[in-house]
Amino acid sequence: MNLKIxxxxxxxAFVLSVQSGCKKxxxxxxxxxxxxxxxxxxxxAAAEKLIKGMxxxxxxxxxxxxxxxxxxVAADNCYAGGDNQxxxxxxxxxxxxTNGNVTRDWTDLYVDIKNANEVLSNxxxxxxxxxxAGNRRNQILxxxxxxxxxxxxxLVRLFGPVPLVLTTASSIAETQPFKASVAEVYAQIIxxxxxxxxxxxxxxxxxxxxxxxxxxxxxxxxxxxxxxxxWTKVNQYCDATIAGGYSLYSDFSGLFDAANKNxxxxxxxxxxxxxxxxxxxxxPSVITGTGYKRFDTPTNxxxxxxxxxxxxxxxxxxxxxxxxxxxxxxxxxxxKSNYPFVNKxxxxxxxxxxxxxxxxxxxxxAEALNELSGAGWSQSKVLVDQIRARVxxxxxxxxxxxxxxxAIEKERRLELAFEGQRWFDLLRTNRAITVMNAQKDGAGNSxxxxxxxxxxxxxxPQTELDRNPNINTIK
Numbered sequence: 001m002n003l004k005i006x007x008x009x010x011x012x013a014f015v016l017s018v019q020s021g022c023k024k025x026x027x028x029x030x031x032x033x034x035x036x037x038x039x040x041x042x043x044x045a046a047a048e049k050l051i052k053g054m055x056x057x058x059x060x061x062x063x064x065x066x067x068x069x070x071x072x073v074a075a076d077n078c079y080a081g082g083d084n085q086x087x088x089x090x091x092x093x094x095x096x097x098t099n100g101n102v103t104r105d106w107t108d109l110y111v112d113i114k115n116a117n118e119v120l121s122n123x124x125x126x127x128x129x130x131x132x133a134g135n136r137r138n139q140i141l142x143x144x145x146x147x148x149x150x151x152x153x154x155l156v157r158l159f160g161p162v163p164l165v166l167t168t169a170s171s172i173a174e175t176q177p178f179k180a181s182v183a184e185v186y187a188q189i190i191x192x193x194x195x196x197x198x199x200x201x202x203x204x205x206x207x208x209x210x211x212x213x214x215x216x217x218x219x220x221x222x223x224x225x226x227x228x229x230x231w232t233k234v235n236q237y238c239d240a241t242i243a244g245g246y247s248l249y250s251d252f253s254g255l256f257d258a259a260n261k262n263x264x265x266x267x268x269x270x271x272x273x274x275x276x277x278x279x280x281x282x283x284p285s286v287i288t289g290t291g292y293k294r295f296d297t298p299t300n301x302x303x304x305x306x307x308x309x310x311x312x313x314x315x316x317x318x319x320x321x322x323x324x325x326x327x328x329x330x331x332x333x334x335x336k337s338n339y340p341f342v343n344k345x346x347x348x349x350x351x352x353x354x355x356x357x358x359x360x361x362x363x364x365x366a367e368a369l370n371e372l373s374g375a376g377w378s379q380s381k382v383l384v385d386q387i388r389a390r391v392x393x394x395x396x397x398x399x400x401x402x403x404x405x406x407a408i409e410k411e412r413r414l415e416l417a418f419e420g421q422r423w424f425d426l427l428r429t430n431r432a433i434t435v436m437n438a439q440k441d442g443a444g445n446s447x448x449x450x451x452x453x454x455x456x457x458x459x460x461p462q463t464e465l466d467r468n469p470n471i472n473t474i475k
Contacts, residue, residue, distance in 0.1 A: 071420030258347035
């Protein structure tokens with residue numbers, strides 16, 4: 001069987017199709033630089049094509065847009081907007097196993113894992129001395145294990161126990177894996193990232209490459225997100241990331257301008273080059289602009305949080321308001337004469353998406369210091385105030401561990417709004433139920449989300465339940 005066909009079946013993309021006009025044929029579509037069996041994996045050039053194909057494969061719905069739906073619409077930063085029922089279900093906590101977004105995101109994440117596994121299964125067997133010059137073979141393997149770890153990190157946070165697919169399949173039975181426990185998934189994530197830290201390059205041709213700095217940053221987030229956080233490890237890997245030569249970009253608003261891609265603060269970001277190039281970013285066109293009701297509408301609660309803080313710089317950089325009163329659609333939350341739109345993605349088809357930037361890691365270090373010691377809040381304050389100073393805000397008024405905990409939560413929300421971080425922050429701090437059930441509309445009416453523990457994870461897609469008889473068993 002043709003290798004690219006077989007490996008797609010094996011990897012956990014699981015031959016799913018995607019809803020609502022974004023339908024794809026995963027059996028035929030592979031990254032354009034993917035090497036197939038008939039071309040053979042025989043030299044260093046083939047290895048380079050494999051790793052480039054892995055990165056090219058990242059330009060899917062999850063990595064382009066759905067990270068924001070799962071990270072901000074599921075949280076208190078965005079309403080679903082638009083008329084897409086799958087998005088609306090995620091917003092209202094009514095998703096079930098047939099939700100189209102959940103199905104496509106499961107697919108997209110496992111396709112990335114499949115592409116990483118192609119690299120990991122084939123590059124070790126290529127007998128070309130050129131691959132071992134300058135440790136290039138191990139660098140390629142490190143990048144593949146880093147991407148695999150990152151997407152399993154997303155899967156375990158979204159779905160809980162999930163299958164661990166670590167090789168390309170050699171039998172049909174291997175295409176129907178059992179689930180691994182959350183602990184097993186995290187152990188594999190950490191193992192992969194430790195290999196990446198040890199073997200990846202310290203720099204990349206662009207900020208789209210997985211480097212030591214990327215791996216250190218993900219490890220910091222992983223140790224903060226485990227069921228029992230290890231704050232010593234969080235602090236360790238935050239320090240390792242900070243030591244990698246990154247620095248805060250001086251102008252917060254400028255972070256999101258096309259001219260400032262891959263800036264000093266960027267640790268890892270997708271590399272869009274426009275529709276005339278290889279990778280165009282269509283996400284800005286569905287969340288900004290007029291003519292029809294756009295998606296991912298900023299919430300009243302988020303706007304109020306900016307206003308209550310007097311945070312005009314980050315508010316204006318993150319949200320723009322327009323008069324859409326003449327348009328023929330309605331809205332339950334906002335007056336159309338002053339309607340909010342996400343404003344962080346402004347370059348349309350060339351707008352890059354940050355996966356991780358330094359401000360995230362600085363605030364995570366502040367959190368670690370605060371959790372490690374009751375007196376650590378004063379050290380945390382230095383870092384929080386550094387982030388606030390960039391946007392011309394006075395230092396945080398927090399004066400003890402408990403108030404600093406909430407101050408950091410608020411700071412992360414305002415700093416990282418619409419970057420796909422908020423829902424995961426609420427989950428790992430066990431604040432999701434409290435925060436979401438307290439949500440009100442602009443008139444002070446409860447939104448009645450009625451979030452329970454059972455609603456904190458997304459359901460396994462029905463297509464996967466139908467395809468894999470082992471999917472509900474942890475083994």
